[in-house]
Amino acid sequence: MDATGIGLLLTISAPLALTFLLRLVPTAWGVRLAVVLLLGQLASFTWLGTAAIEPTVSLPWIGAWDVRLAFRLDPLARIFSQLACAIGALVFAYAGGYMPHEHHKHGSHRPLRVFFQLLLFFVFSMLGVVCADDLLTLYVFWELVTVASFLLIAYHLREEEARAAALHSLTITGGSGLFFFVSLVVLLLEGGSSSIHELLSRPAGWFASSPLAPLFAFGLLFTAFAKSVQIPFYGWLPDAMAAPTPVSALLHSATLVATGVFLLARFFPLLFALPNFEPALVVVGAATALVSGGIALARTRMKEMLAWSTVSYHGQAVLLLGLGAERAAIYFIAFHAVSKAGLFLVAGSLSYTTGADDIRQLGGLWRTHPILMVLTGILALGLAGFPFTAGFWMKELLFHEVFAKGGDGIVATAMAIAILSVAYLTRFFWSIFLSRPHEAPSRPEGVPSAILLAPATLAVLFLVAGLWPGLGARLANPLPADALELEVPWPWPPYVYAGVFCLPIGLVAFGWMQTRWNRLGVWVPGVVISPTDAVRMASRAVGPTRLFFGFLVLLERLGEWSSRLQTGRLVHYVCFLILVPVVAGIVFLPQVGGLPEPPPVDDRSPGVAFVALTTAIATLAIASIVVRRHVSAIIVVGGVGFLLSLLFALLRAPDIAFVQMVVETGTALLLLAALGRIPNRLRAHLRRPEARRGRAATWAIVLGSSFLGVLLGLALFAVLRYPTDPTLGRSFYALSEREGVEAVVKGILADFRAMDTFGEVAVFAASVLGAVLLLGKRAERRPPEPSEEEESREER
Amino acid sequence: MRGTNLPSDIIRISARLIFPVLLLFSFAHVVNAETQPGEGFSGGLLLGLSIVLLYVGLGVEEVDRGMPRLARFGLTSGLSICVSLAALPLLVGDDFLQVYGVVLPLGDSGFSLSSTLLFEVGIFLVLAGGTLELFRRIGLGREEESP
Numbered sequence: 001m002d003a004t005g006i007g008l009l010l011t012i013s014a015p016l017a018l019t020f021l022l023r024l025v026p027t028a029w030g031v032r033l034a035v036v037l038l039l040g041q042l043a044s045f046t047w048l049g050t051a052a053i054e055p056t057v058s059l060p061w062i063g064a065w066d067v068r069l070a071f072r073l074d075p076l077a078r079i080f081s082q083l084a085c086a087i088g089a090l091v092f093a094y095a096g097g098y099m100p101h102e103h104h105k106h107g108s109h110r111p112l113r114v115f116f117q118l119l120l121f122f123v124f125s126m127l128g129v130v131c132a133d134d135l136l137t138l139y140v141f142w143e144l145v146t147v148a149s150f151l152l153i154a155y156h157l158r159e160e161e162a163r164a165a166a167l168h169s170l171t172i173t174g175g176s177g178l179f180f181f182v183s184l185v186v187l188l189l190e191g192g193s194s195s196i197h198e199l200l201s202r203p204a205g206w207f208a209s210s211p212l213a214p215l216f217a218f219g220l221l222f223t224a225f226a227k228s229v230q231i232p233f234y235g236w237l238p239d240a241m242a243a244p245t246p247v248s249a250l251l252h253s254a255t256l257v258a259t260g261v262f263l264l265a266r267f268f269p270l271l272f273a274l275p276n277f278e279p280a281l282v283v284v285g286a287a288t289a290l291v292s293g294g295i296a297l298a299r300t301r302m303k304e305m306l307a308w309s310t311v312s313y314h315g316q317a318v319l320l321l322g323l324g325a326e327r328a329a330i331y332f333i334a335f336h337a338v339s340k341a342g343l344f345l346v347a348g349s350l351s352y353t354t355g356a357d358d359i360r361q362l363g364g365l366w367r368t369h370p371i372l373m374v375l376t377g378i379l380a381l382g383l384a385g386f387p388f389t390a391g392f393w394m395k396e397l398l399f400h401e402v403f404a405k406g407g408d409g410i411v412a413t414a415m416a417i418a419i420l421s422v423a424y425l426t427r428f429f430w431s432i433f434l435s436r437p438h439e440a441p442s443r444p445e446g447v448p449s450a451i452l453l454a455p456a457t458l459a460v461l462f463l464v465a466g467l468w469p470g471l472g473a474r475l476a477n478p479l480p481a482d483a484l485e486l487e488v489p490w491p492w493p494p495y496v497y498a499g500v501f502c503l504p505i506g507l508v509a510f511g512w513m514q515t516r517w518n519r520l521g522v523w524v525p526g527v528v529i530s531p532t533d534a535v536r537m538a539s540r541a542v543g544p545t546r547l548f549f550g551f552l553v554l555l556e557r558l559g560e561w562s563s564r565l566q567t568g569r570l571v572h573y574v575c576f577l578i579l580v581p582v583v584a585g586i587v588f589l590p591q592v593g594g595l596p597e598p599p600p601v602d603d604r605s606p607g608v609a610f611v612a613l614t615t616a617i618a619t620l621a622i623a624s625i626v627v628r629r630h631v632s633a634i635i636v637v638g639g640v641g642f643l644l645s646l647l648f649a650l651l652r653a654p655d656i657a658f659v660q661m662v663v664e665t666g667t668a669l670l671l672l673a674a675l676g677r678i679p680n681r682l683r684a685h686l687r688r689p690e691a692r693r694g695r696a697a698t699w700a701i702v703l704g705s706s707f708l709g710v711l712l713g714l715a716l717f718a719v720l721r722y723p724t725d726p727t728l729g730r731s732f733y734a735l736s737e738r739e740g741v742e743a744v745v746k747g748i749l750a751d752f753r754a755m756d757t758f759g760e761v762a763v764f765a766a767s768v769l770g771a772v773l774l775l776g777k778r779a780e781r782r783p784p785e786p787s788e789e790e791e792s793r794e795e796r
Numbered sequence: 797m798r799g800t801n802l803p804s805d806i807i808r809i810s811a812r813l814i815f816p817v818l819l820l821f822s823f824a825h826v827v828n829a830e831t832q833p834g835e836g837f838s839g840g841l842l843l844g845l846s847i848v849l850l851y852v853g854l855g856v857e858e859v860d861r862g863m864p865r866l867a868r869f870g871l872t873s874g875l876s877i878c879v880s881l882a883a884l885p886l887l888v889g890d891d892f893l894q895v896y897g898v899v900l901p902l903g904d905s906g907f908s909l910s911s912t913l914l915f916e917v918g919i920f921l922v923l924a925g926g927t928l929e930l931f932r933r934i935g936l937g938r939e940e941e942s943p
Contacts, residue, residue, distance in 0.1 A: 581820070658825075659838040666845055666927060673934040746829045749837075750912035754893045757915075758882055761922050765875050768926035775933040 004048055004055035008073050011044040012131055015124040019117045027113045031096040034120060038089035041127075042082055049078040056133065056197075067194050072133035074197070076330070079476060080130040080255075080262055083334055087254045087341045088123050090454035092116070094345050095246035097450035101352045102244045106156050115155060119250065122148035126255050130262060135184045135194045142180060142259075146173045149256050153243045165239040168548055172236045176226035183219030186212045187270075200269050208273035217274050220267060221281075228260025228314045231288045235545045238307040245348030248303060253310050253344055254337035261317050261333050268326050281322025282406070286413045289315030293420035297427070297513070298535035301358050302347040305428055310340055312421060313383075316398055319414075323405045327477055327484055328397040334476035335390040335465060339383045342458030343428075346376050349455065350432065353447050359428065364437025371452060373433045378459040382466065384425040385418060385503060389466035393473075393486050395499050403495035415502055422506020423513065430510070609650055617643045630675055630683060638668035655745045811853020818846035826920050827913070836916035840874075840923025847924070848931045856932070867932060870925020877918030881911060 018037055022030040048055045058070040073081070099112055125148050128141030154166030190210045191199045199207075207213055224230075229237040240252055251257070264271070264281070271277050289312045296308035313336045320329040349372060350365070351357045366373050382389025395418060402414040465472030469486035477484060488496055565576075617640055624636040641664030648657035675683070736747045749757050825839035847866070850859045885894035897910030 581824075655834070655838075658834065659841075662838045662841045662845065666841055669845065669848060670930065670934065673931060677934060743829060743832060743834075746835050746912070746916075749835050750829075750915050751895050754882075754895070754912075754915065757919065758878060758893065761875070761878055761919050764926055765871060765922055768871065768929055771930055772933055 002055075004051045004053075005057035007044065007048055008055040008071055008131065009057045011041050011048070012071060012127045013124070014041060015120045015127070019120045019124070022113055022117050022120070027111070027116065028096065030113065031092055031116060034092045034116060035089050035096075038085045038092060038123070042085040042089065045073065045078055045081045045085060048073050049075070049082075058133070061134075061136070065194070067136045068134050069137050070134035070195065071128075071131040071137070072197055073131055075477075076262070076265060077131045079330060079334060080258070081127050083258075083337055084123060084126050084130070084255045087250060087337060087458075088119075090457055091246045091250040091341065091345070092119070094249075094348070094451050094454035095119070095244075097448050098246060098348055098352060099244065105351075105355075106159065108156060108158070110155075110157070115244070118148060118151050118155070119247070122152060122251065122256075126259070129259055133196050135188055135196060138196065139177075139181055139184055143174070143177055145256060145259065146170065146177060149173065149240075149251055152247045152251060153240045155244055155247065156242065159242065162242040165236070165242040168239050168545075169236040171552075172226050172233050172548070176223045176233070179219040180223040183216045183223070186216040186219070190216075196266070200267075204269060205273050207270045213274055217271055217277055220263065220271065221277075224260040224263045225284060225318075226260070227263070228257055228318065229288075229311045230260070230284050230315060230318055231291065232547060234288055234292060234311050235548050237311055238304050239545065241301075241303040241307050245303070245344060245351070248307070249341040249344035249348070252307065253340035257310060257314055258333050258337060261314065261321065261329065264318070264321050265326055265330060268321070272324070278322045278324065281318050282410065283322075285315045285318030285320075285322055286410060286417070287315070288312070289319060289417045290413055290420070293417055293424065294535060296424045297420060298533075300360050302350065302428070302432075303344070303357065305359070305424060306340065306343055306347060309383075309421065309424060310336075312417065313340070316414075316417060319410075320398060320401055323401045325397070325401045328401055331397060331473065331476045331484060332394050335394055335462065335472065336383070338458050338465075339379045339389075339391060339462050342375065342379045342455045342462065343383070345451070345455040345458070346372060346379065349447050349451055352451065359431040362432045363435040364433070366433045367437075369433075369447070371456075372447065375452075375455050375459045376429055376433065378463055379455070380425045380429045382462055384422040384506065385499065387466070388463065390462050390472050392466055393469050395502075396486070396488070396496065397484070399495040399499045403493075403498070411498075415498060418499070418502040419506045419509055422503055423510040426507060426510045427514070430514070610647070613643055613647050613650065617647070631672065634668055634671045634675070637671075638664055641667070808853045811849050815846055815850055815853075818842060818849070822846065822920075822924075826916050829913070829916055836919030837923055839916075840870075840920040841927055843920070843924040844927025844931070847928055848935075851931070851935065856935075867925045867928040870921045871929060872925075874918045874921025874923075874925060877914060877921065881915050881918065 014037055015034075018030075018034060021033070025033065054072055054074050056070070056072045058068045061067050061069045095116070099115060102108075103110075103112065122145065125141050125144035129138060129145055132138035132141055150166050150170040153169055154162050156162040187199065187207075188194050190207065190212055191202075193199060207216075226233040237252055237257065241248055243252070292308045292311035292315065296305050296312060299305045299308060313332075317329045317332045317336070320332055347357070350362065350369075353369065354362060354365075356362055378389060382391040383394075385391050385395035398414060399418075402411055406414070465475065473484040473486050492500075620636055620640045620643065624633050624640065627633050627636055641660060645657045645660035645664065648654075648660055732744060732748055732752065735752060736744045739747065739751070822839045822843040825834040825842065826836050829835050829839075847859065882893045886892060895911055897912075
């Protein structure tokens with residue numbers, strides 16, 4: 001690990017440190033610190049990215065499996081971490097001004113600090129995901145991202161809607177995490193290494209021939225689709241709009257959702273070689289983009305429109321990946337993040353200044369909010385594909401790839417997607433700023449410049465990247481050496497015509513929808529339902545949220561069904577428990593080749609552990625004399641017994657250790673139960689024996705017990721000194737070997753000395769019967785009513 | 797009195813959860829005795845204790861409803877198994893406590909089965925039943941005595 005590696009580790013973990021630091025400083029200062037920190041991280045990642053060798057850090061973690069806590073800043077990681085830091089800094093700057101409004105609107109009383117701590121924690125885990133260079137590291141940070149996102153969506157804890165949305169997203173993203181884990185384990189087993197860099201740098205095709213490769217691909221696709229809100233998981237993102245607006249801007253447009261695409265891009269070299277991988281991406285991506293584009297058109301709440309549009313754009317990115325255009329997909333994701341984060345921030349500003357979040361309540365704001373209008377125009381219309389913005393190049397890239405590699409169906413779908421996005425983004429812009437003004441409940445004060453700065457920066461970036469396409473391509477490309485060629489050749493090839501053609505068509509579609517659409521109607525007996533309502537009802541009936549709840553209902557049924565196995569009757573449990581091992585034994589026993597070799601016996605003397613254990617036993621034994629309460633005394637004596645059993649285990653006598661453990665537990669329990677028979681009053685009295693007895697009696701007891709103890713000790717010593725027959729043990733060994741008995745202790749107990757064992761069993765049974773008789777006799781002497789009832793019930 | 801004496805949810809549920817594991821473990825302890833450390837004595841004791849755990853977690857009545865007379869069944873059947881295993885060889889002219897064994901053709905090295913396993917099972921049952929009966933007698937006294 002060299003200096004750049006240490007720099008990388010520090011840069012990644014800085015947000016975590018600040019999370020804790022935030023407790024110590026006033027929140028306003030904490031936010032400023034966070035902005036500075038994130039800008040510093042941005043600079044740091046940029047600088048580290050220019051290093052001659054990729055900065056790497058690798059710390060040992062789980063040595064036995066060769067798992068390491070490893071990070072590496074390769075070009076892909078650099079772009080995503082720069083994106084997270086840049087948008088993160090702007091969102092923090094914005095949230096400092098905006099969050100008080102959000103709190104006011106929701107009547108929240110949580111300290112603002114918590115919000116920023118959660119957001120910083122999210123940034124930390126996000127950076128961990130993109131920079132991870134070890135499969136387990138990647139997985140851990142992946143789940144941290146899920147947890148952070150869950151906490152942020154449920155930020156307004158008191159609101160039912162927020163909690164439901166958080167649960168929805170956790171169920172889907174967290175559930176997919178299990179598939180992710182399976183994929184990673186498959187890769188770990190097949191590749192024999194947990195280093196991502198090492199696995200990816202092998203010659204192509206080593207993995208495709210593996211029989212487990214489809215399992216890996218399935219798990220990874222499942223995870224990526226769930227995280228990047230592809231069909232059929234696409235419902236959680238629009239629900240997640242219950243989160244505060246800065247969260248939507250950072251997590252749900254720029255970073256969290258993009259991790260799905262990041263994952264696909266990360267493992268692209270492995271996945272690309274698999275058959276059917278590309279068609280799966282193309283079909284799912286195109287379907288997601290098309291369907292969610294249609295739904296976006298029918299929504300009226302600003303954040304929901306943007307959320308569905310985000311789903312649609314991520315579908316397009318997946319489509320691009322499916323066409324094999326990895327660099328184009330990354331460019332697409334990066335600049336979509338820039339524009340969509342800006343749009344979310346603008347939507348937040350609008351809700352801040354007008355108090356409304358439904359476009360039907362807004363309108364005619366061009367008069368009062370010209371700056372916001374310009375920003376929205378650049379970001380929304382640019383994203384729709386109008387020239388002079390990065391959005392234009394995004395669409396050019398998409399069409400270029402689609403025309404070059406896709407079939408006619410894909411071309412038509414891509415054009416439909418583009419037309420839809422022009423229509424809903426224009427609608428977003430038009431109905432807020434240009435349509436007839438409504439009587440929106442307007443707040444007297446304007447928008448503070450602090451929360452205008454962030455969207456303005458993003459809009460300028462979006463515009464600059466559009467005007468100087470080479471600059472944008474260099475910013476969003478893994479390797480500067482082979483940046484994307486962004487130019488429009490002359491004469492125009494068909495894909496440019498198609499892209500330009502979509503713009504007026506989309507505008508016409510929007511105009512038609514604005515004037516006619518809602519006058520059309522679907523006839524349902526008695527009522528007319530407008531197409532907007534129809535789409536909304538359809539998506540409610542068969543849409544993703546419905547899908548999710550269907551899934552929940554299914555889970556519940558499954559739970560009910562499985563709880564039927566819990567009959568509560570022990571007989572059933574026992575039958576089950578016996579049947580399973582028997583069946584498993586019959587099925588698997590013939591396949592087991594024999595027991596594994598026992599580990600080599602360690603012949604060193606027990607040493608330190610032995611001394612420590614004996615000391616602990618002696619201490620506990622003394623403590624058992626000192627403690628006052630009977631229960632404590634029993635527990636301490638039990639502790640002595642357990643430590644003794646550890647001692648036996650240490651001396652490699654597992655049989656005796658186990659017996660000791662069980663007997664000790666039984667004894668302690670029996671003592672406790674017997675203690676229960678002594679009435680409380682009597683016990684309290686017994687607890688202070690000196691109070692009842694004179695000093696002389698106490699001394700007599702001390703002397704007497706000491707004498708007994710010394711006598712016992714001497715007797716034990718004598719027994720240990722007594723010469724034993726050293727051939728006895730060996731003869732038993734020889735005997736077991738001759739008889740083919742593997743477990744010598746068992747052989748002695750049940751075979752060679754079976755007569756002794758038989759006698760012991762008889763003695764045990766007899767003493768139990770004696771105890772039962774004794775206790776039963778005592779029971780008769782007690783007050784009659786309850787005990788007789790109990791006895792008779794027992795007799796039955 | 798009994799209503800307030802009900803064990804907490806945590807104890808109830810953990811007793812339910814732990815019990816099957818202990819049960820399986822105690823069986824395995826006896827069955828595996830052929831090749832691994834373990835025998836009927838500690839296995840039986842463990843089974844008895846695990847049912848005591850159920851008494852604590854679910855209450856005596858509840859457990860009795862699920863498995864009436866388990867204690868006596870264990871004691872009597874275990875003793876009969878041990879005694880008959882010891883005595884039956886006499887009938888065919890072998891020694892008292894003679895051990896018979898077969899090797900089943902399962903797996904690579906064969907699966908050896910001998911009458912000592914049955915003997916262990918007998919010990920197992922005696923221990924389990926005896927422990928249980930003892931605890932019932934002592935443990936039941938408490939609830940009756942406290943007014």
